[in-house]
Amino acid sequence: MTWTASAPSNIALIKYMGKAPGNQNIPLNASLSYTLPNLTTAVELIANPGADSDTWEPLSEKDGFIAPQLSIQAQTRFLKHLERIKLLFNCDETFVVRSANNFPHGTGLASSASSFAALTKAAVLACSACTNTPTPDISYQANLSRLGSGSSCRSFFEPWALWENEKVNAIKLPFERLIHQVILIDTHEKEVSSSEAHRRVSQLPDYPDRKVRAEARLHDLIQALKNDNWTEAYQITVDEFEDMHALFNQCTPSFSYITDKSREILETLHEYWQAAQDGPLITMDAGPNIHLLYRPTQQEMADNLKHELISRGAHVI
Ligand code: PMV
Secondary structure (H helix, E strand, O other), X not given: OEEEEEEEEEEEEEOOOOEOOOOOOOEOOOEEEEEEEEEEEEEEEEEOOOOOOOEEEEOOOOOOOEOOOOOHHHHHHHHHHHHHHHHHHOOOOOEEEEEEEOOOOOOOOOOHXXXXXXXXXXXXXXXXXXXXXXOOOHHHHHHHHHHHOHHHHHHHOOOEEEEEOOEEEEOOOOOOOOEEEEEEOOOOXXXXXXXXXXXXXXXXXXXXXXXXXXXXXXXXXXXXHHOOOHHHHHHHXXXXXXXXXXXXXXXXXXXXXXXXXXXXHHHHHHHHHHHHOOOOEEEOOOOOOEEEEEOHHHHHHHHHHHHHHHHOOOEEO
């Protein structure tokens, strides 16, 4: 028997950064994300009766899906999440897990949100079937996925997801269909993983102030989007990612993902905004890449800006 599922990634405009103590991936502050159907992971679970343990292998490449080369550490983390779901269902089947992304591996693009969401969906289907149990609802699946990768819980909802403590839901906001671009700055494996970033940030003595700032911005951003105030949404999202990256500099030991190239491109983007009094929303995750979100009516701007960035040597997808 084979069970398949796929799930999109998401990009946070108000960032989840810092976790409550324990292993539950409970965020210290609420976050808001936009779901990215253009960055998807597909997972296949194949029953492998009699095998000693679950194993991972790349999913054969088709329909634009590219198999990742998962490190042993990443495979172990993935299979541990499957084990967690099997235990919950009392499922004693063994599986071969296959996965692939529809975006290139090694681009530095985070795939943990889409891959853990897809694995959770496939594992829940497989374990429900193997144990004759009803399939749990999406909310339950999202919380289960959160235990494997925090940000993956937002990938169960679209186009906007709001996550606070153990509650994650879709939130109705204008701008339901946005155009997404990523400027790839550095495609190497990150030296500081997002888990480690959460750990160091959570230890900052003035973390409580960060929670207040992030949640005030969350309120303001929701208001700005509801009021159709794109310029304000741009200002808030820039303040937000810069705030998160400033925290990284304050950690012990301190670290940074923003490179000279990221800074140079950010400057170009802000100049563009100044000249046009319009532009894309700009954000960065725990990495050097820059994510842009445009309104559907900005398609021509998106094409032109992409062209201009490419002509300056940037890699835009
Ligand atoms: O889900 P994690 O542990 O990979 O954390 C993701 C953290 C950020 O991408 C930096 C922010 C976010 O809210 O997605």
